[in-house]
Amino acid sequence: MSRAPLALLRRVPYFAGLPDAILTALSAVAIERSYRRGEMIFLEGEPCAGLYVVAAGEIKIFKLSPQGREQILHRLGVGGTFNDVAVLDGGPNPASAGAVSDASCLVIVRSDMRRLAETHPQLAWALIESIAHRARILVGMVEDLALRPVKARLAKLLLAEAVQAAASQDAGDDAIDRSQMVTQADMAARLGTVREMVGRALRELSEDGLIAMDRHRIVIQDREGLVAVAEGS
């Protein structure tokens, strides 16, 4: 039905470099469980069910919205792991898991994982690395989320500046007036953020083709697009 546990564990990225002796110890404590297509594996918020490694089939990790709508976070195939965080901190399952197809998983419960990590420092280190890797991904996600409102407010500011510049140009004033120019620090102060965020937001707006940085000019190339960003859509 499923692959030999040792070969399977070696497919888990953070177990891959471990010596056979440790993988054998892990597979000795791993419990194999089978699920039918559509069956629930565990529910979010329930006590930690252990570390799961997909041995066969496909698994989905999901959350339910307050309206009861299922939001799939990821789908996992053979060699994929889930509940990695809960097995280490002993907290509740952070999301629900269900079988998309007939599937089976190897489950390593927290107490076994802990005992093995205590006797095999290499395993402990592998787990630390996996958590550090995850933390790095999360930091990137948090930064993206933090940038979104800055981008919207910056878009609004740029539109307002351009409207003002257009007005003074219509008044026949063609020369550039330093008092009508803004630095990234000015923009940051006006938006209540730091210059780094303004720099990143400008870069993203220009990557999206909404503005173009042309020497000392920030040229709004897609006014409607920028309005959409300003309105948070």
Next chain:
Amino acid sequence: MNPRMLPEINEALCTGCGECVSVCVPHALALTAGKAVMARPDLCAYGGSCEPICPVGAIQLPYQVLFDPHPAVSERGRA
């Protein structure tokens, strides 16, 4: 027509660490008497790498924000 815009260096803030000079690709910046100066304004490409590297925010690039005066032909409007 317009005078060439250049990064502004706040001499009072500048500590003369030289970070901006080392990242300035066209070598427009230099250190003189312990301060960053725009030694070759003709070379400055307004690339902006000096601004984020400065640990004290002494060098800044002012921008003029404007609507595209020559919008792409595909855009509607403009009789």
